[in-house]
Amino acid sequence: MARVRPESGGLGLAARFALTTFCVLLVVVGLGAWALFSTARDIADRYERDVREDALVATASANAGGIVERASSSTRSQSGVERSAVVLEDGRTAVEFRYGRGDESARLVVVDRDRELADELFQLVVAAVALVVLVASIASWILANRVARPLRRIVDDVRTLAQGGGAQRYRERVKGGGEVVLLARALDRVGEELAVAHRAxxxxxxxxRELELAEQVREALLPLTTPLVPDYDVGGMHLPGHELSGVFHDFYEYGDGRVGLLVCEVLGEGVPAAIVGAIARTYLRGALTGLSDVGEAFAVVNRELARDLPRGVVVTALFAVLQPEEGRATVACAGHRLPLVxxxxxxxxxxxxxxxxxxxxxxxxxxxxxxxxxxxxEIAPGDRLVLATSGAVTTPDADGQELGERGYFTLLHQAASAPTHDFLRTVRRALEDRTGDEPRRTAIxxxxxxxxxxxH
Incomplete structure (x- = not known):
């Protein structure tokens, strides 16, 4: 698969650097060449003038006998000009040019100043090179700073991100185009992704923490033991949900042999529902074990909860008091959705x-x-009573279809004749099979x- 080159909206970093460097060098070298040419021309003009003046003075001195030493050999050009090295009376070396013979010959003595010219030109070249290097270095430093400034900002932003800083809009902080802007855009995405990851x-x-708290709340809400009642098989189960809730059940044992069975749920989710569930459990246990009349006990709990519950929070309960000796039960319902079966x-x-x-x-x-x-x-031999919270009927299958009351009643009817342990295992398996690997939203x-x- 071909890579798609990202659009940067401007020149790349290499192109910008090369173009800027070319322009700077063009200006620096151009100015340096002009300065070098001008200075060299001035040196040449001055040298030519000095040579002429020195030649005039040296020739006059030679005519007056100012030559103290002459080379033993000389050279003659095709035009008849004889050239020989001489030493003037002031110690300077010179070249004597003579044309003609005898008294009619013409003489020109030129003092040797090539060394001076070479030294001046060398100094000029060194100064010009030093100036070009200095200007180029300053220009490169300025250019490097202009290029590095947005990169330093990005490095600072990366450091901020690494230290857990918040996401910023790096593209708005970086001017220009090319790879720097591409990097800024990439940092924008990284910053946004890090912010999302941080929130996640x-x-x-x-x-x-909520799940840990839910486990603690669930353990606190559920009974530690199940009553043992002669001639009766009592049991209970709790299927935790994915969401923290105030769903629980409880058992109460009275001194006269009666046994209370309770299911309760707070219509809501999260920590508030769990807290309300814990409060409701405390009130219910205190009232239902302290008062013999079920109606009076529920009335006391209602008054307490009406004072403490926030607006919109609803607590429902279904309670049955088993009278084993009489084979009967007394049932009270406080707005609970599912009936006793x-x-x-x-x-x-x-x-x-x-x-x-x-x-x-x-x-x-x-x-x-x-x-x-x-x-x-009445509870006749072989009869079974079942109390459950609403999650038993709202449990969906893989297609999102709820079990519903009809399916719930059918499930209970099919397993009712089994011992309580087997009955609970059958119901649990059926409810768990409906959700499969998906987490159960509501506790049951x-x-x-x-x-x-x-x-008997």
């Missing part, structure tokens, strides 16, 4: 019991107490009691 990390940490061993039918009553905490007292009803029912609590078929 915080949410994950919060989620893990009784499966009959005599005719195999399933019946529901849902006495009237509003949720706990909705009303301060009069309406709740006026509408709350208590219902008695279920309690049940079956009167032994051999009981």
């Amino acid at each position: 990390e915080l949410e994950l940490g919060l989620r893990e 009784r499966t009959s061993a005599a005719d195999g039918k399933l019946r529901v019991f849902q006495p009237e009553g509003v949720a706990l905490g909705l009303d301060a007292g009069p309406v709740f107490e006026r509408t709350l009803a208590v219902q008695d029912l 609590s279920l309690v049940t009691v079956r009167r032994e078929p051999t009981a």
